[in-house]
Every structure is written in structure tokens, then in C-alpha cells.
């Protein structure tokens with residue numbers, strides 16, 4: 078059940094009929110190959126033997142869409158050679174891959190359960206240092222177990238409220254912020270039961286505090302990747318715009334090879350954002366048959 | 378930067394003695410070369426946990442992966458996660474299973490070994506290293522943690 082207010086909010090900024098039709102379809106099953114534990118060619122060969130057809134993804138050679146839903150029951154899943162992950166969730170690490178060096182210090186500010194942490198580690202070939210932080214101790218247990226399962230050796234786990242994260246400096250910071258999660262409605266029906274504008278505004282308030290701290294934890298010249306799995310402009314464009322008004326930050330244009338997406342909004346409900354903001358991207362579920370997502374790449 | 382005040386400091390410096398013991402053990406037992414672990418640090422955690430992780434200048438909640446356990450008597454036992462990650466570099470004491478044996482092993486059962494391995498810990502392998510086993514009198518005792526026992530449909 079999609080709330081009427083939800084439809085009303087987005088009818089002027091996207092084709093809301095296509096959006097709603099898409100949100101009622103199940104999400105395609107996707108995974109990535111964990112190159113820390115297995116060779117891509119070998120895993121592909123095995124899936125061929127299982128009779129599971131795979132479709133490649135244009136912007137990431139380790140990502141695949143499977144035509145079967147039970148890929149969690151493969152030997153590859155058991156040994157940690159694959160990681161079941163939504164496609165849009167693989168974007169943030171891919172979009173900072175050019176900044177990851179063997180000596181990089183990376184902070185994953187809201188890391189649990191570690192889909193992006195473990196992917197970052199694979200892109201870094203287990204070198205350098207990742208600090209994977211989360212406020213939620215219960216979710217940290219899942220993070221820890223994913224790190225172990227994926228053979229990740231370059232990561233330390235911390236348990237802070239990111240707003241009070243101690244003074245350290247990082248080359249790259251990922252802020253995959255807690256959000257109203259509208260973009261995950263295809264895999265989680267609860268999203269629409271719990272949906273309200275009030276929830277969006279509360280999330281926005283927290284995200285503004287988080288993005289300032291995340292930016293302050295960067296070295297000069299460092300890169301912050303801000304992402305959410307929601308469509309609400311208050312949690313996306315407005316948060317980035319807020320950072321630009323408070324700090325000396327620059328946006329870098331985000332591009333995703335072979336996919337359709339929109340540039341971030343220039344205004345929302347009468348409020349104009351800084352021109353810079355439109356370098357960020359919003360991905361509507363119906364554009365690529367995926368989840369919804371927002372990504373901004375910010376340079377200090 | 379202590380995540381919790383009660384916590385013992387584990388990660389402030391590498392444990393050189395444990396490093397030497399662990400790397401010697403895996404090289405001698407499995408032929409896994411020490412050079413694979415260059416740049417990684419080894420720490421000794423609570424209850425004999427041998428942890429391999431990044432070099433650190435602060436005390437996190439945890440870091441890296443538990444790669445083995447040190448018993449009171451000083452014996453080293455490798456973990457499933459260690460074997461699954463580095464087992465592919467092993468040149469000896471590897472037990473290769475048939476498909477039907479692999480299915481049993483993944484369910485948590487012991488399997489018969491048909492190999493000239495030495496008694497003690499072995500890499501149990503089917504296509505990929507699956508985990509650690511303990512070879513005793515021709516039987517590979519299953520060392521997979523219960524939480525990992527699983528019915529696998531595709532293998």
C-alpha cells in the first residue's frame with residue numbers, strides 16, 4: 078500500500094505511475110563477487126554449471142543479477158566467495174574507487190551490517206585501513222560476522238555516535254546515512270506502513286549533523302561520499318545544500334556508466350538549492366529496475 | 378581512543394611472539410608462505426584468540442579476523458575463517474572431498490579421509506577450502522562452528 082501523500086509529493090518530479098508500478102514489483106536478486114576469497118572467472122564458471130543465468134552490470138565488473146532467488150544456498154555463498162547485495166548499495170564504494178590507495182585511511186561512518194565496508198575492503202585488496210563505525214551495538218555483531226565471512230583483514234570496528242567520533246583524519250569518508258528508506262520499499266513492505274513526513278524531517282535533522290561531522294573528519298583534499306536509500310529531497314539535496322552553506326566543500330560530478338539517473342533537484346517545495354548540488358544524482362527505482370538511491374561526492 | 382573503559386588494550390601494539398609462532402605454524406603445517414601476511418599485524422585477544430588485522434594507533438572495539446586460537450598448552454588451532462581465506466595457498470595437509478562427502482561435511486558430519494596427510498588440523502576442501510578439520514585415525518573431525526552448518530543446494 079503506497080500512501081497517497083507519497084504519490085502526491087513526487088508527482089511533479091518523476092513519472093509517479095512508473096514509480097508506483099515499479100515499487101510493487103520484487104527487486105531483482107543481485108550479488109557481487111568477493112575477490113578477497115575467489116576468482117571471478119571461477120565463480121562464473123560454477124554458476125554456469127548450476128544453471129543460474131547471470132546478467133552483468135555496466136558500471137562494476139564484480140556485480141551480477143541472477144535469474145534465481147536462492148543464491149544464498151550456493152557453495153559460493155557459504156565460503157564467502159559472493160556477497161548478496163542490492164545493486165544501488167554497491168555504488169558508493171565504486172564511486173570512490175579512484176581515491177582508494179594502498180595507504181588510504183577510510184572511514185565508513187554508518188557501517189553496519191557492512192555491505193559497503195566489505196566491498197571497500199575488496200576494492201582496496203585488503204590494504205590500507207578501514208574504520209567501520211556504527212552506533213548500534215546489535216547491528217555491529219552482523220558487521221563483525223560479515224567482515225569475518227568475507228576475509229576482511231584491513232578493518233577496525235568502532236561503536237560511536239558519529240557526531241561524537243574522536244578527532245582523526247581520513248582520506249575518504251563514506252556516510253551511508255540512516256534514512257527513511259523509501260528506496261527500499263521493494264524489499265521491505267514496512268517502509269510504507271511507517272512512512273510519514275515527520276519521519277523524513279527527523280531523519281533530515283540527524284543527517285545534517287552527521288554530514289558536518291563526516292566532513293570535518295576528512296583530511297584537506299579528501300573525499301566524502303554521502304548516500305541514502307531514500308527519495309525524499311529533505312534527506313538528500315537539502316542535506317548536501319546545508320553542508321555547502323556551513324563548510325568550504327565542493328561537489329564533484331557523479332556519473333554512473335550505462336545507467337539512467339536524474340541530476341539532483343535544483344529546488345524543492347519552493348526552496349532553491351545551491352547550483353553545485355545538481356552534481357549529485359538521484360536514482361529512481363523505475364529507471365534501472367533497482368532500489369531508489371541518492372549519491373553526492375564531496376571534496377574538501 | 379578506547380571504545381569501552383573496561384576493555385583490555387589489545388591493539389596498541391603487535392604481539393611479535395605470537396606472530397612468529399602463528400606464521401611458523403601455518404607455514405610448517407600447511408605450506409602457506411609467511412610472505413602472504415606482510416604488512417598485517419597479529420594481536421592476542423581474550424581467551425587465546427589470535428587476531429590478524431591492520432596496524433593501529435588507537436584501541437577499537439575489534440579489528441581484523443580471529444585466525445586461530447592458542448590453547449593453554451601452547452597449541453595453535455586455525456579458525457574456519459582463516460582456512461577459508463588462505464586455504465587455497467596450502468600445499469600440504471589438504472583433504473579433498475568428493476561432492477557427496479562435501480554435502481555431509483557442510484551439514485556438520487565427520488568424513489573419512491583418503492589421503493596421506495599427517496594427523497592434526499587439515500584444510501578440508503571441495504572446489505574451495507570449506508573449513509578446518511581434525512584428522513584422527515583416518516577420520517576428519519568436523520570443526521565447522523554449528524552456526525555455519527547448512528544445507529547447500531548448489532554445489
Ligand SMILES: C[S@@+](CC[C@H](N)C(=O)[O-])C[C@H]1O[C@@H](n2cnc3c(N)ncnc32)[C@H](O)[C@@H]1O
Nearest residue numbers: 187188189190191192193212213238239253255
Ligand atoms: C543505511 S544503514 C548503513 C548500511 C551500511 N552502510 C551497509 O552498507 O551495510 C545506516 C546505519 O547508521 C547507523 N546509525 C544511525 N545513527 C547513527 C549515528 N548517530 N552514528 C553512527 N551510526 C548511526 C544505524 O545503526 C545503521 O546501521
